[in-house]
Amino acid sequence: MSDDPAFDVFARGCASRVTLEHITGRWGGLTLSALYEGSFRFNELRRRVDGVSEKMLAQTLHALERDGLVHREAQPVNPPRVDYRLTPLGRDVAERLVGLIALVEGRMPEVVAAREAYDSERAAVTG
Numbered sequence: 001m002s003d004d005p006a007f008d009v010f011a012r013g014c015a016s017r018v019t020l021e022h023i024t025g026r027w028g029g030l031t032l033s034a035l036y037e038g039s040f041r042f043n044e045l046r047r048r049v050d051g052v053s054e055k056m057l058a059q060t061l062h063a064l065e066r067d068g069l070v071h072r073e074a075q076p077v078n079p080p081r082v083d084y085r086l087t088p089l090g091r092d093v094a095e096r097l098v099g100l101i102a103l104v105e106g107r108m109p110e111v112v113a114a115r116e117a118y119d120s121e122r123a124a125v126t127g
């Protein structure tokens with residue numbers, strides 16, 4: 001899939017696999033998608049990504065910053081202020097995630113119907 005033959009996400013030891021995990025993990029995907037809306041302070045972002053713990057958000061932001069997807073900017077003010085925003089690479093990735101999220105949200109009636117049909121079939125087989 002990559003133009004660079006040195007990276008193959010299907011290879012166990014490939015660095016691209018780790019980055020893909022950071023992007024597509026529950027908190028990474030939601031954090032990137034939230035930051036697509038604009039710059040956030042830590043607690044604003046934690047409120048936006050409902051359910052994420054402070055520890056998980058900090059770890060997620062650190063991983064995304066290390067991968068070059070998120071920029072952390074500490075303001076020299078009192079009290080300290082730290083803002084997070086997407087880098088150009090992060091914006092490119094988040095744009096695709098936002099499209100995927102819109103697709104999933106828009107097709108949820110089909111997913112719910114499929115789940116109900118599956119559960120009914122399983123109940124009939126086991127019951």
